[in-house]
Amino acid sequence: MSGEAPMCEMDLGGGKVKATSLQAGRCRMSSYERYVQPCFVELLGSALFIFIGCLSVIENSPNTGLLQPALAHGLALGLIIATLGNISGGHFNPAVSLAATLVGGLNTMLLLPYWVSQVVGGLIGAALAKAVSVEERFWNASGAAFATVQDQEQVAVALGTEIILTMLLALAVCMGAINEKTKGPLAPFSIGFSVVVDILAGGGISGACMNPARAFGPAVMASYWDFHWIYWLGPLLAGLLVGLLIRLFIGDEKTRLILKAR
Template sequence: MSGEAPMCEVDLGGGKVKETNTVGRCRVSFYERYIQPCMAELLGSALFIFIGCLSVIENNPNAGLLQPALAHGLALGLIIAILGNISGGHFNPAVSLAVTLIGGLNIMLLIPYWISQLFGGLIGAALAKAVSPEERFWNASGAAFATVQEEGQVAVALGTEIILTMLLALAVCMGAVNGKTKGPLAPFSIGFSVIVDILAGGAISGACMNPARAFGPAVMAGYWDFHWIYWLGPLLAGLFVGLLIRLFIGDEKTRLILKAR
């Protein structure tokens, strides 16, 4: 009917909602639901990886793993608190994979999220290189992961990356996505999981837990030795966490929500 407002159908991940709206407002809604989250992932990833890389490049040797652990964890919690309501605050391809598998992210956004996170990693690492003294940058391998130096370390490092990333992905899925368990302290819980992971496993694998965090510094420093560990380990962990939550909790109990944005 000519007097009836057009219907705007929006896919929220867990289902479709029809909104009576004008064409212009439908376009804004599409932007807010699809473009804006990717921009938030790009910005958040760039900020997180910039701070993380600087914490490694400028690390005081006497501080050991404490400085990078605190910088990564506190930065991630803060950035999630700032941008989480726009994109979910993943900033990590492995986390996005886990959240998608349990129904908390529209599958159409998975690849755009990955691309945004990887480009964010490049931007963050490039900014860290730009502001760092050249000698310190190269002494720290540009904050690329250089912990694994020989084949004999690969199996242990890969297993460590899987376990550490599972803890991080569980903190996100159960603390920020699952309708029955999520709470307002999720950003801090996720940040603390990163701190704990780095303190526990940093000396074994580097405790990357994030392909975007590995990719940006590797490009800037040209350091690719055993780089595949930091893709395979975290992505396997995201896959395992997604399957575990679906198996033991089930779709009807998770009540996974993507808020209308």
């Protein structure tokens, strides 16, 4: 009938129900909050994190070694997660999003949009770092792209190191912020601290990327692609392994129910 109020559908978990026009705004807001807002936050957070991370490498003093990049990456990530994590989950890393999806912490439909948002954020962050850096420093640091691996003999060790380091980071996220048994208010701190530890331990071996978006942005800005694939394959394999590990052996009852529902 022409006099009926416009209707929209709302998914309440047990099936779709009709809602009047008074609820239509809430339907639209719900879709925005569930799909658009988290992707925007992942883009913003990735851009901020990678901007700080790249600058810390470009402006790094030889006297501080790995300490300056380690602290800058870890503290920046912890701060951004504490600020924005409640909106998107605070991944800012395709490998972490993969692990979170496998353990039920991220809707499968959002995985690809998250990846796109994170990679675009990485490009923006790296571009901003290049824009504010002194040209000589930028090129001396290869634009903060990962240049640690210089020959084929280093590949196996670097790849293995990236897998192990990223597993620690992904575990910190999944167990500290997603798993009902172990998550707590100190998750941003523990996640940021895992990055500090990883860079201090493995920075001299593989560069300690742990994040394909962190690798891609600087590589584009500096046109440096040597052994770039390591920083995609290693972290993504780690995310897959952590997701399967938690799903099969550690996951709590809530996680199992989510996975069963899928």
